[in-house]
Amino acid sequence: MSARMVAEPEAPIEALDWQGRPLRCQDCPHEDMHAEGRCDLGKVCVADRRRKRIDRFFSNNAALAARYLCHPYFEVRALAAKHASIFLLAPLKDDPEADVRVTVAYRLPLARVKDLRFDPEPRVRIAVMDRLDGAEIVPFFSDTDYNVRVAATRRAPPDSLVLLMHDPEPDVRRAVARRLPQQHLSRMAADADPLVRLEVAGHLTPEDLKILAQDDDMRVRFAVAERIDPKFLAPLANDEVAPIAEVARQRLSLA
Structure with a gap:
């Protein structure tokens, strides 16, 4: 026997639904689609609990996405919202799951999602901010979550970043130092955090x-x-x- 061990193929990940129950094509309302190659148990399946498998299903069958916007599993709703008509998405602005609301924030017309800038979930607020430009981003400088403020520094007008030079979070100030115009950057050389000063040293x-x-x-x-x-x-x-x-x-x- 060779000293080199032959690697055995990885066992396929079991196909389970979102409640942990084994899946069978016979129990699926889309069983006829399997013969057409539009779904494949364990790889492309809307009933599976794994996000990639659900996403592949909707990529192959976008026309069916509308049927799943009220599904009890949030991953299904979020991925259905990614593929469904935007005219069906407005009710999902109030979905209890943040992943669903993030998808809606990116897909609905901007005028319809601006109220989501006050959403309790930081990722939703960031999604809205990602669609804004210029001075519209500045109000996010006062967001209570530092991740939102860090995201704001990446897209706000550079001159406006002076408003965040003394933010209480060092990560925010480091992000500021990366984009702050030279005429203001030297003012951050006395920052109390050495990693902020290190960022300043890299840009002065x-x-x-x-x-x-x-x-x-x-x-x-x-x-x-x-x-x-x-x-x-x-x-x-x-x-x-x-x-x-x-x-x-x-x-x-x-x-």
Whole structure:
């Protein structure tokens, strides 16, 4: 027998419905579709509990999506909403499951979903915000969920991000530092969080990096040593952290 073990094929994942019961084609109202290749137990099935299998079913049979908008399993409703006519989706704005409301927020005309900006689920509010532009995104800066505020920083007008420079969440301030215009960015060099200052160090101009050359955090100083204008490198060549001093000396030797 060969020393190399022959890998056995993975066993197929059992086909179960959303309540954990085994599935049989004989029990399905779409059994006739199996012969046409439009469904396949364990792979393409609306009765399955696995999201990918349900989605494949609606991809193959979009015309049937309308029948499933009130299905008791939220994954079925969410995926049916992805494929059904938009004229049928308005009642789903009040669906108890956030996944369904997210789909509706992306698909209905924008004028019909703006009220979902006040939805209790952050993902729904982000879905609405993703469809807005410019100044319409600024109100999301005051959202109670920091994930919404982070998402807002990615699409809001860069000049408006000064409003989030002092956000209580470091992740939000880091996101701000990535897009804040240069004329405001130096104001974040004194941020209390070293990871925010590290982000600032990655985006300041080489000339402006001198304000971070003596930062308390070695990660920040290392980033500065890699990018700072050579005329400000000398102090970093004597840094107490050897890798920082080495980078500074190497750059000075090439200047």
